[in-house]
Amino acid sequence: MTHGPTSEAERPADTARPAWRDVYILGGMRGLSFAGDIMAETAILLYLTKHGAIAYAVTALLLAGVVPPALLAPVTGAIADRFDSRLLIVTVAAVQALVCAVMVLWPHPILLIAMSVLLSAGLSFTHPVFAGLPKPMVGAANVPRASSISQTYAMTGMVAAPAVAGVLTASYGVRISLVIDGLSFVLVIVGGLLIRTRLHPARDAAAAGAGSTGEQQGTAPAYRIRSDRFLWSVLALAGTVIAFVSTNNVLLVFYVLRSFHATGTTFGIISSCWMVGLIAGGITVRKLSQVRQEVVLIGTLVCLALGVLCTGLAPTVWWIAPFYVLGGIGNGAMATELHVVLNLRIPDSHRGRGFAALGAVSNVAPALGYVLGATALTIMAPRIGFILAGSIALAAIIVLFRNVIRPADETATVAVTA
Numbered sequence: 562m563t564h565g566p567t568s569e570a571e572r573p574a575d576t577a578r579p580a581w582r583d584v585y586i587l588g589g590m591r592g593l594s595f596a597g598d599i600m601a602e603t604a605i606l607l608y609l610t611k612h613g614a615i616a617y618a619v620t621a622l623l624l625a626g627v628v629p630p631a632l633l634a635p636v637t638g639a640i641a642d643r644f645d646s647r648l649l650i651v652t653v654a655a656v657q658a659l660v661c662a663v664m665v666l667w668p669h670p671i672l673l674i675a676m677s678v679l680l681s682a683g684l685s686f687t688h689p690v691f692a693g694l695p696k697p698m699v700g701a702a703n704v705p706r707a708s709s710i711s712q713t714y715a716m717t718g719m720v721a722a723p724a725v726a727g728v729l730t731a732s733y734g735v736r737i738s739l740v741i742d743g744l745s746f747v748l749v750i751v752g753g754l755l756i757r758t759r760l761h762p763a764r765d766a767a768a769a770g771a772g773s774t775g776e777q778q779g780t781a782p783a784y785r786i787r788s789d790r791f792l793w794s795v796l797a798l799a800g801t802v803i804a805f806v807s808t809n810n811v812l813l814v815f816y817v818l819r820s821f822h823a824t825g826t827t828f829g830i831i832s833s834c835w836m837v838g839l840i841a842g843g844i845t846v847r848k849l850s851q852v853r854q855e856v857v858l859i860g861t862l863v864c865l866a867l868g869v870l871c872t873g874l875a876p877t878v879w880w881i882a883p884f885y886v887l888g889g890i891g892n893g894a895m896a897t898e899l900h901v902v903l904n905l906r907i908p909d910s911h912r913g914r915g916f917a918a919l920g921a922v923s924n925v926a927p928a929l930g931y932v933l934g935a936t937a938l939t940i941m942a943p944r945i946g947f948i949l950a951g952s953i954a955l956a957a958i959i960v961l962f963r964n965v966i967r968p969a970d971e972t973a974t975v976a977v978t979a
Contacts, residue, residue: 579699583758584707587698588714590650590752591691596718596725597745598680601661602626603726604738605673623931625677627924630685634921641689641913646760649690650753654746657683661743665736673735680742687749689916690760696904696912698758704904705854709847712897716843720836760913791906792915794964795858799899800922801957802862805950806869806888807930808937812950813872816943821878834882838868838889845890846897854905855966858898862958864891870951873944 605622630637641649657680664676695707726738817828842861849857868888875881899919907915937946 579703579707580758581699581707583698583756584695584710586752586756587691587694588711590749591711592714592718593745593748593752594684594687594718595715596722597742598684599719599722600726600729600738601664601680601742602677603722604730604735605677607727607730608668608673608735609670621674622677624928625674626681627928629678629682630688630917630924631921633682633685634917635914637685637920638689638914638917640686641693641917642761642911643913644761646690646694647753647756650687650756651750653683653686654749654753658743658746658750661739661746665739665743668735668739685917685920688920689913692900692916692919693760693904693912694756694758695900697760697909701905705849705901706847708900708904709843709897712846712893712900713840713843716839716893716896720840789907790964792903792918794961795899795902796918796922798862798957798961798965799858799895800926801961802865802954803923803926804929804933805954805957806865806892807927808934808946808950809869809872809888810927811931811934811938812943812946815938816872816947817878817881820943823878827878831878831881831885834885835889835892838886838891839893841886842890842893842895843897844893846894846901854898854902858895858902859958859962859965861891861895861898863955864888865895866951866954866958867891868951869947869954873947873949873951 602622609622660676660679660683664673691711695711696704699707729737729741813832814828817823817831842864846857864887868884868886868891871884871887872881875884900916903915903919904912933950934946937943937949941949
């Protein structure tokens with residue numbers, strides 16, 4: 562099917578031919594958006610540090626990136642489920658480009674932090690839309706491949722951005738990275754206009770509302786995010802594992818430099834191993850499309866937990882490298898698999914709200930992990946911190962996995978009748 566003027570609305574997966582062109586455009590948009598934002602955040606962090614910012618300022622910048630998606634999740638999810646996806650993408654990206662222009666013109670530390678809040682808020686609106694598009698683009702059978710492509714592009718942008726921002730900021734100052742971030746949003750606008758697949762086109766808003774009313778009046782109970790025990794079990798398990806695994810962001814530098822007395826170069830190489838695994842994990846999910854999605858998800862979380870646990874057991878500093886690759890594979894595969902699971906499990910009418918909830922967990926859990934990591938350093942050696950974090954993550958998987966591993970028909974029944 563060619564997506565013409567009459568075919569841009571979301572259609573049932575079995576009536577549409579896969580629109581792989583749209584998938585690659587979406588992946589490129591996500592990669593550019595992630596790269597631009599991380600470049601901006603890295604440049605601002607370096608700028609604040611260079612100008613003598615205190616720890617509270619740095620903490621405020623980090624919180625600016627994670628708090629808005631968590632607080633806005635109920636609103637952004639509902640909006641993603643109601644409004645035209647093209648309108649949302651183009652409008653939000655345009656506002657974000659203007660925010661970047663303000664930051665370029667007036668790069669004052671307080672203003673940069675305040676504007677970072679707005680950029681993060683914008684991402685909380687577009688994330689549920691980006692995450693919900695693969696299924697209508699290619700159909701349920703092709704969701705694993707489409708999500709893998711989208712996530713791999715996004716993670717590639719994440720890997721490259723910090724190093725590029727560091728070089729550019731050192732040579733040209735903070736403005737150049739902010740300009741690039743602004744240009745990335747302009748390209749997102751172009752991509753949003755080029756994607757033919759659309760969620761909830763404006764002309765179908767009234768019909769969608771009528772359909773929702775009819776669903777309420779029908780014999781089958783309506784789906785409710787709050788009643789979906791499977792969804793909340795997945796988010797609770799993933800959030801718990803992510804929180805404890807994220808302590809490695811704080812612990813690693815002290816572990817490498819102080820416990821092993823290694824160099825900064827060694828630290829950089831080991832850190833990059835996680836990023837290499839991140840991309841490999843996103844690609845790996847595509848090869849496991851015949852395995853039950855819940856089983857793959859549990860496997861990715863186990864890889865994450867084992868990567869951190871084994872890092873704490875490393876006999877020498879270079880043993881950390883393969884364990885970090887393992888953790889990165891789990892990280893990348895988990896991020897992709899969560900998108901696959903939510904796309905396949907959540908009804909189209911509530912997919913935006915489901916991904917908004919995922920976005921909230923994905924931002925709050927790492928922030929909690931940073932606090933846990935900093936606290937651990939005050940009472941124990943980094944090695945013990947890694948071992949403890951990995952062990953608790955594994956224990957959480959053992960305790961909660963039964964709520965995730967269940968027959969598909971049982972999950973669907975619980976989702977609509979609880």
